[in-house]
Amino acid sequence: MRLIVAITGASGVIYGKRLLEVLKEKNVEVFLVVSDAARTVAEHELGETDWSSLSSKVFAQDDIGAPLASGSFKVDAMVIVPASMKTVGALASGYCDDLISRAADVQMKEGRRLIVVPRETPLHAIHLENLAKLSRLGVTVLPAMPGFYHKPETVSDLIDFIVGKILDQLGIEHDLFRRWGS
Numbered sequence: 161m162r163l164i165v166a167i168t169g170a171s172g173v174i175y176g177k178r179l180l181e182v183l184k185e186k187n188v189e190v191f192l193v194v195s196d197a198a199r200t201v202a203e204h205e206l207g208e209t210d211w212s213s214l215s216s217k218v219f220a221q222d223d224i225g226a227p228l229a230s231g232s233f234k235v236d237a238m239v240i241v242p243a244s245m246k247t248v249g250a251l252a253s254g255y256c257d258d259l260i261s262r263a264a265d266v267q268m269k270e271g272r273r274l275i276v277v278p279r280e281t282p283l284h285a286i287h288l289e290n291l292a293k294l295s296r297l298g299v300t301v302l303p304a305m306p307g308f309y310h311k312p313e314t315v316s317d318l319i320d321f322i323v324g325k326i327l328d329q330l331g332i333e334h335d336l337f338r339r340w341g342s
């Protein structure tokens with residue numbers, strides 16, 4: 161499997177980092193874009209992070225000539241985790257001025273899988289309308305809203321719940337959380 165993963169500057173960059181760790185364990189080929197804002201947030205929330213060790217190749221946000229910017233570059237899916245409201249707004253309006261919004265726009269126009277994991281609270285009407293618009297276009301909106309029915313004991317359990325939900329959407333087997341009824 162080949163994936164594009166984008167990490168944008170919402171709080172919760174740990175969700176993106178954990179997804180990359182699990183995908184690496186599962187030998188998934190990952191093309192990664194970390195936005196400038198995400199790097200700032202990561203410095204604050206995680207400290208120094210070696211993104212290149214967690215992916216097959218890392219691209220800069222402004223590398224608009226990268227292969228990912230073209231529909232001829234085929235991937236199975238793209239995940240934006242976490243997704244800032246700025247990036248959600250860009251996708252909902254088709255305003256693609258960086259590699260993340262362009263690669264996501266390509267996924268949409270080519271009818272390929274796009275999973276967006278928004279993180280913001282509270283949400284105002286523009287956020288909600290943008291997310292609804294993406295959903296109507298076939299984008300999977302998977303908010304960073306962990307459940308509690310698996311009886312989490314640590315922050316890692318909460319993070320793994322969301323990462324597990326992303327893997328479910330990608331059709332990748334995992335045991336990151338205990339399923340209801342199991």
Ligand SMILES: Cc1cc2nc3c(=O)[nH]c(=O)nc-3n(C[C@H](O)[C@H](O)[C@H](O)COP(=O)(O)O)c2cc1C
Nearest residue numbers: 168169170171195197198201244245246247279280
């Ligand atoms: C510490 C920190 C936390 C932030 N958290 C959020 C957030 O949870 N959600 C959000 O939409 N924006 C958040 N922002 C603002 C975004 O980083 C900002 O809108 C940025 O322009 C997003 O750009 P990007 O989508 O290109 O990464 C945060 C910024 C900082 C510095």
